[in-house]
Amino acid sequence: MFGIKTPRRRASGDEGEKPFWISFSDLMTALMVLFLVAMVVALMSITKPRPSPPPPQPGVDPKVAIAACVAEVTALTKLDEFKGIEVRDHSIDFKTLVRFQDGEHKFEKAGDEQFVRKFVPRVLTIARSGQCDGWLKRVVVEGFASNTGDYLFNLNLSYLRSQRILCTLLTSQTPDALSLVDRKLVQTLFLAGGSSFNTTFGTPAQMRRVELKLEFWDNPTHDRPAEIPLDPGLRCPNDR
Template sequence: MSLFGTRLPLRQKGREEAEKPFWISFSDLMTALMALFLVAMTVALLAITHEISESEKQKASRDDEITQLLQRLREAARDFPGVTVRGPTIDFGDRARFDTNSHRLSDEQARLLRSFVPKVLQLARDPVGQQWLKRISVEGFADARGSYLHNLNLSLQRSERVLCALLAPPGVPDALSAEDRKLVREIFLVSGASFNAPKASAEESRRIELKLEFLDRGQQREVPRPPNSEDETRCPLDAR
């Protein structure tokens, strides 16, 4: 009490001082949680970045190995004038044209196929080929004349004719080895293309192409069932 009888308010020191440590502790806790959150986010981002970088590195490695394999194929094709390698596609050009409405190959054309395809099979046996090559599609093309179904059937027959030439039995000039014929049965696939990719002229459209298909990362080439190793003495197309 003052000299004039006025009561002064008492300061509540105890209560205020008791609350201060609580707010300081809560603030420190929130700061620590925020720091932990930032650390966790940083670690997660680093892990994701590392995973993406590793994935891109593996993809680049695959693409580079396939590019080198195709370069070796282009080098092999230089010994066969008229045979062109564009990306994964082998075009036999004028060396293997079909006559109009025909699926037959001349003896010279068949020998060319049997001389060139072992170069492809050699690459298929290469470690890079074994890792990435999925299959080889044989496509026989037709020109735009005729109906779609007629040309589709003709395309299939032309593709089949190529396999008949490759699987010709021993005794035929330049016949493939037994091991090569076995690999042809395992990885070659007949594909009819009709006239979906015409060339500038009808003659150029009646052609043969081999297309190499490759596995993606993580894929594995399917283990083929043992093919029938019995050699065909006659092409089924000739029996029709």
């Protein structure tokens, strides 16, 4: 006896389909993971260590090279024409050979200005082609003032005395003016500093002086300073 066959029920379309959108919790999880990845990338870019400076040239000891450079400058001061200049702690002290008037930034003697223009080019020659080549970073011109009078006045006076040296070297209006090449190097290497009576020593007259402080690179592989337009040297700012 044949049984009565009943038609099989077709599954509804909704039962066989999976939902298209992910759940809200999965969406939040995915966004959180994306946020964490972005934060990690940002932190890595911020905290990435800066590249270390290039190592010194093989076989070149900075201390030995700098000492040789200073030795050449010291030997220059032993010449009869420059006797009296003292080199100590990488500083060139003109001592009594170059002095300023009391309370002024003008030179004490008429020949002081010519003496500076005679000596500094010899130092520049050493800086370019001697043991100093590639090692000399800058020359800071430090003027000094005595401990008599007001502190701020002396502080400004010491800076003006430093500036006076730069004016002397950069002027193009004198017969003994430095060459164009030397004036460019002065403008590139030299900076005006200033020291008041907080670094005083000796008598007030001994403090009316100037020093050239030599600063050196730690290694010879460095970027060259950018060139700037040369001052024509037509006037000195502190002449006003």
